[in-house]
Amino acid sequence: MYNAIVIGARCAGAAVGTHLARQGLRVLVVDRSRFPSDVLSTHFIWPHGASYLNRLGVLDQVRAVTPAHTRVTVVNNGIALRGGIPEELLRNQFRLLHDDDSGITTEYFSVRRHVLDGMLVDNAVRAGVEFREGYTVKELLRDEDGTVVGIKGRDGTVEHAQVVIGADGRNSFVARALGIAKSDERPRCTYAYWSYFSGIPDCEAQIHRQGRLGMAMASTNHGQTMVLTWGPSEWAAGFRADVEGNFHRALGLISEEAADTVARARREERFYGTLDQAAFLRRLHGPGWLLVGDAGSFKDQCTALGITHALRDAELAAEAVGRWLGGETDRDTAMAGYAAKRRSQTAAAYYDYVCTLAEMKPLRHDELQLFAILRGNQAEIDRFIATHVDVAPVSEFFDPSNVFLLNDTAKESSRDHGAFADFEATYREHQRNPFLRVGAEVAR
Numbered sequence: 218m219y220n221a222i223v224i225g226a227r228c229a230g231a232a233v234g235t236h237l238a239r240q241g242l243r244v245l246v247v248d249r250s251r252f253p254s255d256v257l258s259t260h261f262i263w264p265h266g267a268s269y270l271n272r273l274g275v276l277d278q279v280r281a282v283t284p285a286h287t288r289v290t291v292v293n294n295g296i297a298l299r300g301g302i303p304e305e306l307l308r309n310q311f312r313l314l315h316d317d318d319s320g321i322t323t324e325y326f327s328v329r330r331h332v333l334d335g336m337l338v339d340n341a342v343r344a345g346v347e348f349r350e351g352y353t354v355k356e357l358l359r360d361e362d363g364t365v366v367g368i369k370g371r372d373g374t375v376e377h378a379q380v381v382i383g384a385d386g387r388n389s390f391v392a393r394a395l396g397i398a399k400s401d402e403r404p405r406c407t408y409a410y411w412s413y414f415s416g417i418p419d420c421e422a423q424i425h426r427q428g429r430l431g432m433a434m435a436s437t438n439h440g441q442t443m444v445l446t447w448g449p450s451e452w453a454a455g456f457r458a459d460v461e462g463n464f465h466r467a468l469g470l471i472s473e474e475a476a477d478t479v480a481r482a483r484r485e486e487r488f489y490g491t492l493d494q495a496a497f498l499r500r501l502h503g504p505g506w507l508l509v510g511d512a513g514s515f516k517d518q519c520t521a522l523g524i525t526h527a528l529r530d531a532e533l534a535a536e537a538v539g540r541w542l543g544g545e546t547d548r549d550t551a552m553a554g555y556a557a558k559r560r561s562q563t564a565a566a567y568y569d570y571v572c573t574l575a576e577m578k579p580l581r582h583d584e585l586q587l588f589a590i591l592r593g594n595q596a597e598i599d600r601f602i603a604t605h606v607d608v609a610p611v612s613e614f615f616d617p618s619n620v621f622l623l624n625d626t627a628k629e630s631s632r633d634h635g636a637f638a639d640f641e642a643t644y645r646e647h648q649r650n651p652f653l654r655v656g657a658e659v660a661r
């Protein structure tokens with residue numbers, strides 16, 4: 218009999234297993250994959266994610282093989298803002314969520330999943346987790362009250378535990394087996410295509426938005442750079458008709474400089490891509506079970522936060538299970554505490570923020586003005602970046618008390634940028650799908 222069985226051994230599963238084992242609990246983590254292995258995902262890890270890796274004890278290993286930076290450049294229709302996430306905001310967030318701000322770092326990383334997930338699994342085993350790879354769970358065991366009490370593997374083995382944790386990704390087997398429906402679904406999302414290039418010197422990450430298109434470049438492992446482009450899902454079919462051609466076409470439309478850099482580099486892997494990033498929430502716990510990471514909620518990766526949030530959930534879930542099994546509180550109160558932290562008003566506002574961004578509407582005049590006004594105000598640039606990646610509450614940055622940013626003098630002084638020249642025509646142009654073949658567009 219285990220204290221906990223965790224299904225899934227990646228960012229959420231290996232991490233929750235590690236935290237539980239460190240509390241002295243008997244933990245089994247299983248995954249149908251073998252490790253190290255990749256998943257279909259880019260892998261940008263913001264400073265709060267890196268801080269969670271540090272708290273798990275794997276950040277030094279990541280740092281040894283992955284470039285680290287603290288400043289990032291965010292470019293919207295050519296308006297560039299360079300900044301980082303202030304340490305104080307990170308500390309506030311960790312104190313609020315975990316009552317503990319140890320291990321904070323302001324560095325970010327772009328670490329390949331076959332590198333990271335292998336490290337997380339090894340770390341879990343070192344912490345005392347019993348790990349079975351290549352093990353598919355095909356059934357949840359329940360007692361006469363419906364409480365989940367264990368698992369049955371495809372190989373016929375049966376294991377029992379006080380709690381079964383679903384860290385099994387967005388198509389969660391646990392959720393399907395228990396009939397946990399998706400809620401607050403947001404079908405409008407982005408498509409994303411990326412690959413890996415050599416010959417681009419290690420540099421700070423760049424994230425660009427130009428009209429309805431996005432692009433990011435980040436130095437990663439093996440001396441390579443990950444280059445990613447995305448756009449609204451309704452343009453995906455056109456893009457897919459010629460992935461390589463449209464990848465470079467998109468880069469050219471977004472940033473000529475970045476397009477030139479990539480054109481001179483050498484592609485080392487095939488293109489990877491996904492069309493489905495529709496967001497949803499699920500109920501997070503019930504008798505004998507709880508969900509962590511993508512199993513409990515998924516959202517578009519236009520802000521690159523799934524890994525960071527999975528690591529956060531893992532810590533929150535382990536804290537809750539520890540309070541219950543340590544006798545500090547009863548099971549239902551502990552689980553409700555976990556859900557309350559994940560489903561706070563701040564979290565709901567951030568979910569809305571990401572889902573709205575994921576629609577990739579052309580940038581409005583007032584949005585561009587905000588970016589233009591921020592130039593030169595480093596404290597507000599940093600606060601904006603922290604807000605964009607869910608370190609500071611969306612409601613604070615966009616609060617009316619911040620409207621000083623948009624007073625008349627500020628607006629006037631922001632109009633010098635080329636992004637405002639012939640704004641109406643550019644805005645109309647940005648609504649046109651650049652990946653439609655000419656004949657198809659005429660026929661439309």
Ligand SMILES: Cc1cc2nc3c(=O)[nH]c(=O)nc-3n(C[C@H](O)[C@H](O)[C@H](O)COP(=O)(O)OP(=O)(O)OC[C@H]3O[C@@H](n4cnc5c(N)ncnc54)[C@H](O)[C@@H]3O)c2cc1C
Nearest residue numbers: 225228229249258259260261354385386510511522523524
């Ligand atoms: C295109 C794309 C780009 C992304 N880019 C980023 C990014 O830049 N930064 C970022 O932070 N996040 C990014 N994400 C999100 C990130 O990939 C996920 O949020 C993250 O992988 C969630 O981790 P997880 O541990 O919850 O689930 P997963 O990584 O999905 O792991 C689930 C595991 O459960 C196992 N499993 C499932 N069912 C069973 C079963 N029945 N029995 C045994 N094992 C089972 C699977 O084998 C798998 O290993 C991206 C996602 C996508 C789709």
